Amino acid sequence: xxxxxxxxxxxxxxxxxxxxxxxxxxxxxxxxxxxxxxxxxxxxxxxxxxxxxxxxxxxxxxxxxxxxxxxxxxxxxxxxxxxxxxxxxxxxxxxxxxxxxxxxxxxxxxxxxxxxxxxxxxxxxxxxxxxxxxxxxxxxxxxxxxxxxxxxxxxxxxxxxxxxxxxxxxxxxxxxxxxxxxxxxxxxxxxxxxxxxxxxxxxxxxxxxxxxxxxxxxxxxxxxxxxxxxxxxxxxxxxxxxxxxxxxxxxxxxxxxxxxxxxxxxxxxxxxxxxxxxxxxxxxxxxxxx
Amino acid sequence: xxxxxxxxxxxxxxxxxxxxxxxxxxxxxxxxxxxxxxxxxxxxxxxxxxxxxxxxxxxxxxxxxxxxxxxxxxxxxxxxxxxxxxxxxxxxxxxxxxxxxxxxxxxxxxxxxxxxxxxxxxxxxxxxxxxxxxxxxxxxxxxxxxxxxxxxxxxxxxxxxxxxxxxxxxxxxxxxxxxxxxxxxxxxxxxxxxxxxxxxxxxxxxxxxxxxxxxxxxxxxxxxxxxxxxxxxxxxxxxxxxxxxxxxxxxxxxxxxxxxxxxxxxxxxxxxxxxxxxxxxxxxxx
Amino acid sequence: xxxxxxxxxxxxxxxxxxxxxxxxxxxxxxxxxxxxxxxxxxxxxxxxxxxxxxxxxxxxxxxxxxxxxxxxxxxxxxxxxxxxxxxxxxxxxxxxxxxxxxxxxxxxxxxxxxxxxxxxxxxxxxxxxxxxxxxxxxxxxxxxxxxxxxxxxxxxxxxxxxxxxxxxxxxxxxxxxxxxxxxxxxxxxxxxxxxxxxxxxxxxxxxxxxxxxxxxxxxxxxxxxxxxxxxxxxxxxxxxxxxxxxxxxxxxxxxxxxxxxxxxxxxxxxxxxxxxxxxxxxxxxxxxxxxxxxxxxxxxxxxxxxxxxxxxxxxxxxxx
Numbered sequence: 001x002x003x004x005x006x007x008x009x010x011x012x013x014x015x016x017x018x019x020x021x022x023x024x025x026x027x028x029x030x031x032x033x034x035x036x037x038x039x040x041x042x043x044x045x046x047x048x049x050x051x052x053x054x055x056x057x058x059x060x061x062x063x064x065x066x067x068x069x070x071x072x073x074x075x076x077x078x079x080x081x082x083x084x085x086x087x088x089x090x091x092x093x094x095x096x097x098x099x100x101x102x103x104x105x106x107x108x109x110x111x112x113x114x115x116x117x118x119x120x121x122x123x124x125x126x127x128x129x130x131x132x133x134x135x136x137x138x139x140x141x142x143x144x145x146x147x148x149x150x151x152x153x154x155x156x157x158x159x160x161x162x163x164x165x166x167x168x169x170x171x172x173x174x175x176x177x178x179x180x181x182x183x184x185x186x187x188x189x190x191x192x193x194x195x196x197x198x199x200x201x202x203x204x205x206x207x208x209x210x211x212x213x214x215x216x217x218x219x220x221x222x223x224x225x226x227x228x229x230x231x232x233x234x235x236x237x238x239x240x241x242x243x244x245x246x247x248x249x250x251x252x253x254x255x256x257x258x259x260x261x262x263x264x265x266x267x268x269x270x271x272x273x274x275x276x277x278x279x280x281x282x283x284x285x286x287x288x289x290x
Numbered sequence: 291x292x293x294x295x296x297x298x299x300x301x302x303x304x305x306x307x308x309x310x311x312x313x314x315x316x317x318x319x320x321x322x323x324x325x326x327x328x329x330x331x332x333x334x335x336x337x338x339x340x341x342x343x344x345x346x347x348x349x350x351x352x353x354x355x356x357x358x359x360x361x362x363x364x365x366x367x368x369x370x371x372x373x374x375x376x377x378x379x380x381x382x383x384x385x386x387x388x389x390x391x392x393x394x395x396x397x398x399x400x401x402x403x404x405x406x407x408x409x410x411x412x413x414x415x416x417x418x419x420x421x422x423x424x425x426x427x428x429x430x431x432x433x434x435x436x437x438x439x440x441x442x443x444x445x446x447x448x449x450x451x452x453x454x455x456x457x458x459x460x461x462x463x464x465x466x467x468x469x470x471x472x473x474x475x476x477x478x479x480x481x482x483x484x485x486x487x488x489x490x491x492x493x494x495x496x497x498x499x500x501x502x503x504x505x506x507x508x509x510x511x512x513x514x515x516x517x518x519x520x521x522x523x524x525x526x527x528x529x530x531x532x533x534x535x536x537x538x539x540x541x542x543x544x545x546x547x548x549x550x551x552x553x554x555x556x557x558x559x560x561x562x563x564x565x566x567x568x569x570x571x572x573x574x575x576x
Numbered sequence: 577x578x579x580x581x582x583x584x585x586x587x588x589x590x591x592x593x594x595x596x597x598x599x600x601x602x603x604x605x606x607x608x609x610x611x612x613x614x615x616x617x618x619x620x621x622x623x624x625x626x627x628x629x630x631x632x633x634x635x636x637x638x639x640x641x642x643x644x645x646x647x648x649x650x651x652x653x654x655x656x657x658x659x660x661x662x663x664x665x666x667x668x669x670x671x672x673x674x675x676x677x678x679x680x681x682x683x684x685x686x687x688x689x690x691x692x693x694x695x696x697x698x699x700x701x702x703x704x705x706x707x708x709x710x711x712x713x714x715x716x717x718x719x720x721x722x723x724x725x726x727x728x729x730x731x732x733x734x735x736x737x738x739x740x741x742x743x744x745x746x747x748x749x750x751x752x753x754x755x756x757x758x759x760x761x762x763x764x765x766x767x768x769x770x771x772x773x774x775x776x777x778x779x780x781x782x783x784x785x786x787x788x789x790x791x792x793x794x795x796x797x798x799x800x801x802x803x804x805x806x807x808x809x810x811x812x813x814x815x816x817x818x819x820x821x822x823x824x825x826x827x828x829x830x831x832x833x834x835x836x837x838x839x840x841x842x843x844x845x846x847x848x849x850x851x852x853x854x855x856x857x858x859x860x861x862x863x864x865x866x867x868x869x870x871x872x873x874x875x876x877x878x879x880x881x882x883x884x885x886x887x888x889x890x891x892x893x894x895x896x
Contacts, residue, residue: 019791023681029673033763037697040708040760094604102601112605115612117887121814122615123821123879125848129872130615133622137860153611160608173419177482179380180413181432181489182405186597191435196422214701217823220852241703241824248707249828256711263704274699278692405591 041267048264051257056265060229061243064252070262072229076238077266079231080144080223081213084151088212089205092156096163096201101189113164120157127153128221136222144237147223154215155208162204166197199280206277210270216241240266328353328493328523329374334388336369336378336547343369347388347549349542356515356524358538358555360531362575365544367527371495374525375411376404392493409436411493412486417502418478420470420485425462428470428481429453432489448488456484457514476507483514494518496526500533512537531571535559543567616876623870625863634870640834642854647867649874651834655844656875658837659751659826660819663758668812670759671766678767679774680792691771698764703824709757710828717756718748722841725752744839749831751844761825762815769811773804810889817882821875823848847875 004012055069062068095116103109127150135146170193178188194201219225225242226235240262247259329351336344344366351357359367369378376397378384390398397407409432420428429449432438439445449466453459458480462473470481479499486494496515500508515524515537528534534541535555542552543562551558551567562568569575590598626634626647637648678691722744729742744750777800785795801808831843832853845853851868858865 015791015794019793022793023676026673026676027681029670030677033670033674033767034693036760037764040704041700043708043712044704091604091607094601095608098601098605102598103605108602108605112608114884114887115609118880118883119608119612121817121821121879121883121886123823123848123875125821125823125851126615126619126872126876126879129851129869130618133618133869134614157608171419173415173417174421176377176415177419177421177485178431180375180377180408180415181435181485182408183435184405184591185594187435187593189597191431192421210699214699214703216701216703217848217852221855241701244703244707245824248710259707263701263707266701267704270699270701271696274696403591 044260044264044267047257047260048267049261051254051261052264056258056261061227061238061246064250064254068254068258070240070243070258070265072226073238073240073243073262074265075231076144076223076226077213077240079233080147080151080219080237080239081209083145083148083233084212085155085205085209087148088152088155089159089208091152092159092204092208093163093201095156095160096167096204097189097194099160099164100167101185101193116157116160119153120161123217124150124154124215125217125220128218131218132221142222142224142236144223144233144235147219147237147239148233150218150222151212151215154218155212158208158211159201159204162207163197163201166200166204167193169200170196199282203277203281206273206280210273210277213273214241214266214270216245220245325352325354327351328392330389330391331370331373332389332391334370334373334386334390336366336373336387337385338381339383343547344373345547349549349552351523351525352540353523354519354521355539356519356526356537357540357542358534359525359527359542359544360529360534360570361544361550362570363529364546366547367542367544368497369547370544371413371497371525371527373398374493374495375413376407377413379404409489410491411495412489412491413495413497414479414482414486414499416498418475418482420473420478420481422469422471424467425470425473425481426466428485429488432485436489438489452484452488455487455518456480457510457517458484474507475503476510479503479507479511480514483511483518487518491522493523493525496524498527498529501529508533531559543570545570616873619869619873619876623866623868623873625866626870629863629866634867635874638836642864645863647863649847649867649871651836652845652847652850652871653874654836655751655830656820656846656848656878658840659755659758659830659844659846660816662751662755662840663762663819664812664816666755666759667763667766667815671763671815672770674763674767675770675774676796678771680796691768694764694767694771698768700764701824702761702822705757705761705825706828709753709825713757714748714753714829716748717753718746722746722748722752725841741840744841746841747831747843749829749843750839750841751830751837752841754826754830754844754846757825757829758819758822761822762818765818766811766815769814770808773807773811774800776807777804806889810886813882813886813889817879817886820882821848821879823852827852847871 053069055067056071057069057074058071059067059069060072061070095112099109099113099116103112131146131150131153135149136142139146174192174196175188178192183191219239219242223239223242224236225246226238230237244259244262244266247255247262250256327350331347331349331351334344334347335342347366347370359371361367372378373386374390376386378386386398388398389396392410395402397411421431423431426449429452430445433445433448439448450459450463453462458477461477462481470478473481479502483494483499500511503511512533515526518524519539526534526537528537538555540552541555541558543550543558543566545566551562551564553563558567559571562571630637630647634647634649635653636650637646638650639646639648640651641647674694678687678694682690722742723746725742726744726746732741734741734743781799781803782795785799790798826846827849830845830849832845832849833843834845834850837844851871854864854868858868
């Protein structure tokens, strides 16, 4: 083999050096970034676990020194997230079905898709302001319902997008087979396409629930928070995020500790939902592969 | 059922024989059956948007036999097949003119509900497409959709009967509630055929049903087709002339959207009337 | 040649069940569009009082005084833009580094778990970052980082006679801290989306580069990045859209001083933080609320633009 000239060899080593250097920098960057995030999580869990006790789940919020918990905030969050998902997810599914099965590439469908993408990433503080104008002011006050509506508006585009994406993955062959057996358009969708995509749609719903469970800004303007036990959704309602906001910037250590615990609880819930959604997706992917 | 599949039937020639050899065997086996016409195609013209795919096709399809559509890629044979069960309806921009008469009715008429047509005319596709459901649910899909059965017991009967007719019962009877996707390619195609049979169609359309299967599975399907034709009208699109010669009693040859020639299979393959036909079957083009 | 017939296939009558089906689905699509239009409309109508009072000059008014009721949006807009862009400048290189690491140099076995970890990190609620910023980063900034920055960069000349870069009382809260929190918050998101973009490069392109003897870095910069440049920008814009609208991560650490910043470390405000902080005191029907809604309208218009650009860039390359 012909010997490389010294100039070529030098150039080659330099290029290798650049490659190694850049690679190293990227690993360093990755390390820094991941380390930082790990630190945040560690702080969250160490502070959160320190304040964790049974009372957190059994006692409602109360004055510092009287041994309060976060029970009403937890329940309030569950209620608002639940109702929000119950409103937003079916609507999002319908939009997703529309985009994939009926609208497809039509002009109206393109508009809906575009608008949905915008709503997907719209600042949640604006959603909160919007719902304040339409569901709080006209009805005379903050309420759990308004909070649910705001959360529903955030969940809907997520479910719509994931539903459309998963429906597009369902092979056209299934639809053709159902049509050939004499099924109408709506039957094809209801009896073949949707069942085939069920796992993926569930994934989308779980992801949406995870997202709205952690949202604070929309609740600031709609359900505000409540210090006492209340299951009345027509009144201001407590929620974990609002409790955290209330308890954070205060001089009382028990409240600050509860704020960390609350933040940890939300984070755990969000992470669990995310992991569950992955299993759901894997289940449907397995079925298709068959 | 299995026994009849393995005996040499009229349609099974020596494997991989040339078309000429195949049709000699076919010609020598059994008399030409004179069956009544099941479907009449009158002046069929088909368009995809502005592009015309079929030009003035007139054809008669006899009952209780297999009619094969042959021709080069893009000649319109699949389009014509899809006209028969109004599958072109779901393609945006597709338009079919002309009359398709079956049992006295023009099924291509606007007043006729395509869904009703498809319960009488079934279709099997090129790639087996069982639904991602259990084998039982696959077969039961049609009967459930059209409420053919009165009770669960009746439905069970229909499922078993369809699977037997498709020569699949013995292989799957112990795993009816397992997914249909777990079967082999040939089994899946038989499952699809059973699913089609479950609604008792008068006609079964097959669009290159064996092109995704290995030779052994193909042989099974062809034997199955030969059995089914005793009670059903079958129309098959195939790009394999050997298959057409093995399996069909009548053949129609298409080119560039026009019907060039049609007639008894043995006649088409031994003494085609037109030179174009001759050129195709001897492999001059296509 | 046959002339096309007047009746199209679509003229065949649709079954009533299908009509209902289609109608209800179209209605769902319409709801989406109506929601967006309503948000724009409600924000505009609600903020109209502000625009009537101050005219279009509201957008570049620099004074925000709740006592004299003179309001101008520029401080909030400036704060929003500076923190978001600064956050992106910090987060993007690191995020890109993580993405490159995940797609090229990371050992195969670690790729999936790390990728999953990144996506989980992106799901952490923003309030967690806000708390961390408030309890950890702000004190750290005020005690160590800010004095060091002030001393080290004293030599940088100020912009005009009002913007002094790193000279400011070391309070800990301010634009720089907020930008840092934002950066940490959008980091997993940027890493995940950039990784997806890099993964979407056709292997053929990379193989071509390697076949010519390119190193991994050269293949990346010479072939991959030019090929997916649009999508990379799209991901950046998407991250920008997130950063612009973020509330909870920022509201605790930005200091809520609604005036034109005179230093990168100065307490400041973003549109989102102004809206969140001033909302409790704003009475319905007053100018106080109207200016908040007007600010919201401005933010929505800006976000809309940024997200539309992001989408254009991302979908364009998805199609090709």
